Amino acid sequence: MENEPFLGNQKSYKPRPVITLTQSLSTPILFPEIQDAPQTPSTSPSPPLGPPNTHFKKPGTLHRCKTAPAMVVMREFQPTKPQIPKPQPDSTSIIRQATFLLSMYLLLGVIIYSFNTDHFSGIETHPVVDALYFCIVTMCTIGYGDITPLTPVTKVFACVFVLVGFGFIDILLSGLVNYVLDLQESMILTGIEMRKNRNHEGFSATDYIFDVKKGRMRIRLKVGLALGVVVLCIGIGTLVLYFLEDLDWIDSVYLAVMSVTTVGYGDRAFKTLPGRLFAAIWLLVSTLAVARAFLYLAEARIDKRHRRITNWVLHRDITVEDLLAADMNNNGFISKSEYVIYKLKEMGKIGEKDILQICNQFSKLDPNNLGKITLPDLLENRL
Numbered sequence: 001m002e003n004e005p006f007l008g009n010q011k012s013y014k015p016r017p018v019i020t021l022t023q024s025l026s027t028p029i030l031f032p033e034i035q036d037a038p039q040t041p042s043t044s045p046s047p048p049l050g051p052p053n054t055h056f057k058k059p060g061t062l063h064r065c066k067t068a069p070a071m072v073v074m075r076e077f078q079p080t081k082p083q084i085p086k087p088q089p090d091s092t093s094i095i096r097q098a099t100f101l102l103s104m105y106l107l108l109g110v111i112i113y114s115f116n117t118d119h120f121s122g123i124e125t126h127p128v129v130d131a132l133y134f135c136i137v138t139m140c141t142i143g144y145g146d147i148t149p150l151t152p153v154t155k156v157f158a159c160v161f162v163l164v165g166f167g168f169i170d171i172l173l174s175g176l177v178n179y180v181l182d183l184q185e186s187m188i189l190t191g192i193e194m195r196k197n198r199n200h201e202g203f204s205a206t207d208y209i210f211d212v213k214k215g216r217m218r219i220r221l222k223v224g225l226a227l228g229v230v231v232l233c234i235g236i237g238t239l240v241l242y243f244l245e246d247l248d249w250i251d252s253v254y255l256a257v258m259s260v261t262t263v264g265y266g267d268r269a270f271k272t273l274p275g276r277l278f279a280a281i282w283l284l285v286s287t288l289a290v291a292r293a294f295l296y297l298a299e300a301r302i303d304k305r306h307r308r309i310t311n312w313v314l315h316r317d318i319t320v321e322d323l324l325a326a327d328m329n330n331n332g333f334i335s336k337s338e339y340v341i342y343k344l345k346e347m348g349k350i351g352e353k354d355i356l357q358i359c360n361q362f363s364k365l366d367p368n369n370l371g372k373i374t375l376p377d378l379l380e381n382r383l
Helices: 091-113 127-139 152-199 218-246 249-260 274-317 320-326 334-348 352-365 375-382
Strands: 013-022 029-034 072-073
Touching: 091 127, 091 152, 127 274, 218 249, 218 274, 249 274, 274 334, 320 334, 320 375, 334 352
Parallel strands: none
Antiparallel strands: 013 029, 013 072
16 A cells, blocks of 8 residues: 555655646646655655545545546647637728728729729719719719710729629628627627616616627617618708708708619719718718618518517427427437427527538547547547
8 A cells, every 4th residue: 555656655746737527628737646755654644645626534545535527647648739719700800901992992993083084974073072972983883874984994994893892892891880880789788787787776778778688789779770870861961962962952852862772863963072072971871871771670570580480489389290300319209409409490590401510520529439528539539
């Protein structure tokens, strides 16, 4: 018994890594292990050594606590496969890319238009302002028809310009708008949560606005706010058109609605220098706001349909056909995991393809086909 590592009066210690099931394999802990030491008698009792989950029943014997986790001791464990980091949305990169590409896109269009003003028809105010106005109207796919290309070269330029603007720049700008809206929603949710924790209030009016449990703004309020932004854009455009373009109220509202919805019949357009400067900014913002409002409307309908299906799935009685369909192991009964997977498939939250991919990944981690993943299997895959 004297030669066992944790018994006797030991003097020299050497740390070595120990990995437990309750700790990460990539962050081993250290505890002293006894090396070969001279066996000399001692009159003082030996200090308690070993992991924290051990205790002594009597002097000279070491027992492992029944509730202690299982341990595997490895010498010089160095994982050769680094962990794949979880992808995170790079908001700064989105803003930088959107700003840079939009600037390059508009700058290129302004330069080409400015050197070919004779090849475009329409009312002229200022070459740079007209060029910027033409680029924004083209990118937003409005098509007033007040400025049009005349020559084959400018027509080819217009085709390329609208394809690039519609298919690429708009996607980046939509991502930028999504980021701004999500950031604003996150900040508001954080403020509400902090105020609730500070005041310890119950249900308040803010709970009608934000669903704190789901961590998002309620979809109906999103639709209402988006439609409110659309009405605000139409109102601002109507006022500017009435005072700058000398249109009556009906024509001002008509042109504002036709503009933000990107219809653009062409019977009305911006003709003054201040009006085109305003349109260069207003059209870009308002068309994106309208697109976002319609997207929220579609999201609200989809969310309502999902809630209806989920409620039906959770409250309907299970049938024999359901039991046979959910019994993936064909053993005559349904386990809890099989029941959960079957219900998720019924709700449309997971598909057969997703389940097969997860099963294939499990099979890679279970090379012996035991139906479970053990700690040695993990270590074998990591080495």
